[in-house]
Amino acid sequence: MKTVLQLDQIEKYYGNRSNLTKALDSISFEVEEQEFVAIMGASGSGKTTLLNCISTIDKVTAGHIVVDGTDITKLKGNQLNRFRREELGFIFQDFNLLDTLTAYENIALALSIQNVPAKQIRDRVLEAAEQLGIQDVLDKYPYQMSGGQKQRVASARAIITNPKLVLADEPTGALDSKSARMLLESFESLNAAGTTILMVTHDSFTASYASRVIFIKDGKLFHEIRRGADNRKQFFDKIIDVVTLLGGDVSDAL
Amino acid sequence: MLFKLSVNNMKKSVKDYTVYFCTLIVGVAVFYVFNAIQSQTVMMDITKNTREIIEMMESMLSGVSVLVAVILGFLIIYATRFLIRRRNREFGLYMLLGMSKRKISMILFGETFLIGLISLGVGLLLGVCASQFMSILVARMFQADMTKFTFVFSKDACIQTIAYFCLMYLIVIVFNTVMVSRYQLIDLLRFDKKSEKVRMKNPWICTIVFLISAAMLGYAYYSVTGGFKEIARNGIYTSIILGAVSTFFIFWSLSGLILKIVMSVKGIYYRGLNSFILRQFASKINTMVASMTIICLMLFVTICVLSSALSMNHSMNANISELAPVDVQLMKHRNLDESWIKQGYTKEEIQNSRSGLFEEYKQDGLNLDQYLDEYVTFNIYATDDLTLGDMLGSSLEEIRMVYSALQYDTAELIMTVSDYNRVASLYGKQTYTLDQDEYMVIANYETMMELRDRSLKKGEKIKVFGHSLKPKYETCRDGFVEMMASHANMGIVIVPDQVVDEDYVEYESITGNYRSKDKEKAEATFRKAIKEKADLNYISTSRLEILENSVGLGAMVVFIGMYLGIIFLISCAAILALKELSESADNVERYDMLRKIGTDEKMISGALFKQIGIFFLFPLILACIHSYFGIQFCTKLLETLGNEKMMQSVLETAGIIVLIYGGYFLITYLCSKNMIQNK
Secondary structure (H helix, E strand, O other): OOEEEEEEEEEEEEEOOOOEEEEEEEEEEEEEOOOEEEEEOOOOOOHHHHHHHHOOOOOOOEEEEEEOOEEHHHOOHHHHHHHHHHHEEEEOOOOOOOOOOOHHHHHHHHHHOOOOOHHHHHHHHHHHHHHHOOHHHOOOOHHHOOHHHHHHHHHHHHHOOOOOEEEEEOOOOOOOHHHHHHHHHHHHHHHHOOOOEEEEEOOHHHHOOOOEEEEEEOOEEEEEEEOOOOOHHHHHHHHHHHHHHHOHHHHHOO | OHHHHHHHHHHHOHHHHHHHHHHHHHHHHHHHHHHOHHHHHOOOEOOHHHHHHHHHHHHHHHHHHHHHHHHHHHHHHHHHHHHHHOOHHHHHHHHHOOOOHHHHHHHHHHHHHHHHHHHHHHHHHHHHHHHHHHHHHHHHHOOOEOOOOOOOOOHHHHHHHHHHHHHHHHHHHHHHHHHHHOOOHHHHHOHHHOOOOOOOOOHHHHHHHHHHHHHHHHHHHHHHOOOHHHHHHHOOHHHHHHHHHHHHHHHHHHHHHHHHHHHHOHHHHOOOOHHHHHHHHHHHHHHHHHHHHHHHHHHHHHHHHHHHHHHHHHHHHHHHHHHOOOOEEEEEEOOOOHHHHHHOOOHHHHHHOOOOHHHHHHHOOOOHHHHEEEEEEEEEEEEEEEEHHHHHHHHHHHHHHHOOOOOOOOEEEEEEHHHHHHHHHHHOOOOOOOOOOEEEEEEOOHHHHHHHHHHHHOOOOEEEOOEEEEEOOOOOEEOOOOOOOOOOOOOEEEEOHHHOOHHHEEEEEEEEEEOOOOHHHHHHHHHHHOOOOOOOOEEEEEHHHHHHHHHHHHHHHHHHHHHHHHHHHHHHHHHHHHHHHHHHHHHHHHHHHHHHOOOOHHHHHHHHHHHHHHHHHHHHHHHHHHHHHHHHHHHHHOHHHOOOOHHHHHHHHHHHHHHHHHHHHHHHHHHHHHHHHOO
């Protein structure tokens, strides 16, 4: 298996010399191709900061992040934008769809900003929509869709550019449990079709769909478990065990 | 405490306020500058005649100021309401914390007071400085000496400005208080949670509405230009209303159509951020149709007013050399009968009109050669037997249908061909010969020339002093006899010498050039010598007088045009800028999202530029099309005043618009860019 993402001793500090907060404290791990990794941690544990650093929205204080052979901590300005739109796909908690565009146009936008010829756009949008089962909402505007539909449109937008890595930040955070399950099943099938997914969540149920869960506490790597041959229920129980070890906050969110 | 809140609010929203603030300052400054013109000229060395013109100009400008104040008042009310609406959440929070509506009103009062105070102060300061430059401009226009520079401060203009603006701010405060009293807490807090509904218009209805309004607009265009004669009967108002209504519907239908059309061209729609830009445009234009219509119409008025005013000024200066070719023209009304008493003439004047001008001077022992270098004397005749109606002959009825206001029973002015030739050669114009039974018409007022040409073309015969004459030419010939500032010679009938009857002399005239090179001095001494009388039956015109009058009139027109034009321009540019800035503030999230999915900064600022550009350009384009026809109408309307150098005037207007409107566009773009990058 090829390594898609490699984190090497990354650190992120906030504040100044007298009042230093270590948001990330020498974190290292790797994500292989076609893996589905979940990062778990309590509020304030640094998981969102970690995702922001990987997605180049934020910069690390020290260490290296290598995505598919490119050290992204060395990229600057438009190189970053280019990297982001060509190598990464994003799924946000609050969907981040443009409310003035239809679902179809929202998905197509990810291609058109890469200057993909209009002829190819249609086929690729339809293909992605089929993968996520949203063919019948393509002509609707975000305000006409349910939360689950919106998130699947956002997912279609994230995968349509065939990114090396899809980053999802609390993708089920704003969804009801049924929509959340449907979305996560979509993630599973996307993952099975070859998409590498890195997901941040504080919800054990959401995390149980992943093939590997990395736990973070106070900016440090706390633990890591793999699903292996377990079914989802067994894996979920294992996650709960670690969460109990982690402390109260996370289990509160269950 | 409340005042501190007001101050902090102002500081916080300074970005939102900048454009509005600058507009207010410019508004105050412009207001002061134009109302202070009279004071600026007090120190100048100008003739009494010019001073009278400036006084008249000043009173007209203060009249226009009322209109300007109304426009600025609307702008201020609109802008404050608009800016306050954007702060609904903030007021909601105050109310949630238990602040009374009265206190919120007090905060707003404090803010308005602060804005008013600062804008008035800075604006007046700017105005006082700018009006010093204005003096130079005024001096140049009136050809006055500006040897000594004096700093002038006009107290009257200052008081006037303060009074008008205080009134405006008071109205704003009343408006605000009413608005605050209507606030509902739930609406304030939920204000921006409303998701935007995108309603697509039915393309067929759009197409039909577009076609109908385009046809209406076409008709309006036709009736103000091609069908000019129709206008004289129906009035211009129908066309104006038609134009305004169709402007609205054109924006309404285009907003739907453009999106539909571009969407169907996939290659363009799905390139870069085009789909985003277009959707932004479409989602806003639905709500912006009304304001775009108003802005478009205001721009249209600005373009027409500015270019007509500039062209009038140009042509007035150009006309002088053509229409006042010699130094002085004396005229005496002759052979008046008792009926003229009704017109305000005295018995003595009527008695006096029996004697000729030339003989009178001879009797007084005045040697005209002493003062005048070259001069001619000539007579103009008139008889009730030959009226305008008689001249038009068989075309009369058909013309009367359209031009009902013309006086068809006024006697025509008649000259002998040899008298005319002498005047013409003095003026450096073409001379003519006529056969025994021929006549011709000299005129330079185009509309009248067209009417007269109809009967001339038919070879209509006229009867004058018992002779029957036929026209020599099929059209009127260009020319004039009386000196004046514009092309207003409605027509003089030229007949063979032996036709006229000396009992019917209407005017006797002496026209010529002064002997001395110093024309101003020569005029003064000549006037003294002829003991210029105030009698109604003496008319004297001089080149210098015409020059002063037309320079004065030209300056007046330019000043009023500039005054209105600038205020109109900054008002509509400010409205657009405010709207766009607040849009950008709302769009920060959207642009941020684009950035998150990896859009280039260049692409994002390009999208912003296009988005704002379209909104500035859209009304301007339609306004330009309107103006193309509007200016043609103005040209016709101001025909007598001349329309030379129209092209130059239009270019000058374009320059002013590019400068002001373009400036606002650029500021809006830069502020918006700053706004979406700061997140």
